[in-house]
Amino acid sequence: MAELQYAGEYEITHCKILTTSGQEFDILPVVQDIVIFESIFSQSISGTITIQDTTDIVNNGPIIGEEKLQIKLLTPQENERPETIIDYIKTPLDIYKIGAFMGDGEKANVVTLHFASQEVYKNAVSKISRSYKGSCSEIVDKIFRDKQYLDSDKKLTLEETNGLRKIIFPSMKPFKAIDMLCRQSNSKNFKNSPTYLFYETTKGFNFRSVDGLCSQEPIMEYEENVPDRLVAGGKNIESNLKTINDFTIVAPRDTTQNVYEGMLSSNTKVHDIYNKKINYFTYNYFDDFDKDTHLEKKPYISESKDKITNKGVADYSDALNFVTITSSGKSFDEPDNYPYAPDDLEKIIMRRNSRIRQFQNSITLNMTVPGNTSIQAGDVLHITIGASSTVTERTNDPNYTGKYLITKIRHNFNNGSAEVRHTINMTVVKDSVDYDYPNNFVQYENKGTKETILI
Secondary structure, X not given: OOOOOOOOOOXXXXXXXXXXXOOEEEOHHHEXXXXXXXXXXXXXXXXXXXXXXXXXXXXXXXXXOOEEEEEEEEOOOOOOOHHHEEEOOOOOEEEEEEEEEEEOXXXXXXXXXXXXXXXXXXXXXXXXXXXXEEOHHHHHHHXXXXXXXXXXXXXXXXXXXXXXXXXXXXXXXXXXXXXXXXXXXXXXXXXXXXXXXXXXXOOEXXXXXXHHHHOOOOOEEEEOOOOXXXXXXXXXXXXXXXXXXXXXXXOOOOHHHHHHOOOOEEEEEXXXXXXXXEEEEEEEHHHHHHHOOOOOOEEXXXXXXXXOOOOOOOOOHHHOEXXXXXXXXXXXXXXXXXXXXXXXXXXXXXXXXXXXXXXXXXXEEEEEEEOOOOOOOXXXXXXXXXXXXXXXXXXXXXXXXXXXXXXXXXXXXXXXXXXXXXXXXXXXXXXXXXXXXXXXXOOOOOOOOOOOOOO
């Protein structure tokens, strides 16, 4: 961090547009801002680049939405490494759209160009109509590298899956096929976790389980404090880099929604077509809590029972019902020597549904922090939020302090002012807490009149 002059400083060392006419345009001097979006729920990155066009590059290029964008950005650092920079020189981005176009004085236009990964276009123009054999992680790797499909040269972080599968994709887009594999995968390393996601960050593609992501140590610590802390000789840049500039708590919990969407409990009815019978299965959040790898050790839901019904929020499994089929890992043609694992959807559907929703409907913060090109979606952070109550001796808020997973991130590279600055807007979620919630009855009585008026 010694090379940083201020928190949020960054460098653009390369920025070129490669046009269909064969020309290269170095647009580094005219870049005003760059925005890059990542999400663990999105299969690719996307973004925009805004330029002050003083040479009419849009017409002279011409730029028609079929160009490549080479770019390299980094936070100043002593030892440059692939995991700490954003580098799209060897694998350029696709410019697919010309957006806002407005005048800026008499001899300039401000133009916004939209870009995405090459894999987005390759996904759009290809379909898979064939069968595969192997583990789900092996099949994902084959689709990702196959020249007929995604044909990607980028890094793929692949978390191994259990069991051999035999899968047929009927004229299916590669991203859709991989999404189908995500929904059938069990982790080899994290107690058969069925929570796989396929997503891209500025560091490459990922096929990983939510539990695998939660097992990571925090890459960074952020604290709610006053920016521009001073030390002898000037600002404490390292401290400022870890400062939360702004944050908002987003609907920290919605119990009705969590019950309705099956996050807390659900049922599955499985029609076994091989053994010709129907089996029933039930999922309960508390029963399965220790099977999953969480950010903290305790549930963020109370086990308290209702005084009247004697039921807790996880005791309503009929709130959501799934129906599926299975052949119990058997084949009518090869009844004794069938080597492939059953899909075990009864062990996947409910648990996966709950775990994914835990990172969509749990304790969520939207934060703005100084930029750092080493941060990506899927990283774990430790965040400290100060106590806001005057009636407590705690210095930190126990509900909102702890480990969080970055689910969405937006890099903002402002290059149009005297002081170039990189800021990050991110959504971070925690699925658990580090202390037990009280589980006593809520003391109440219903004393309505039960009067019905017929009109």
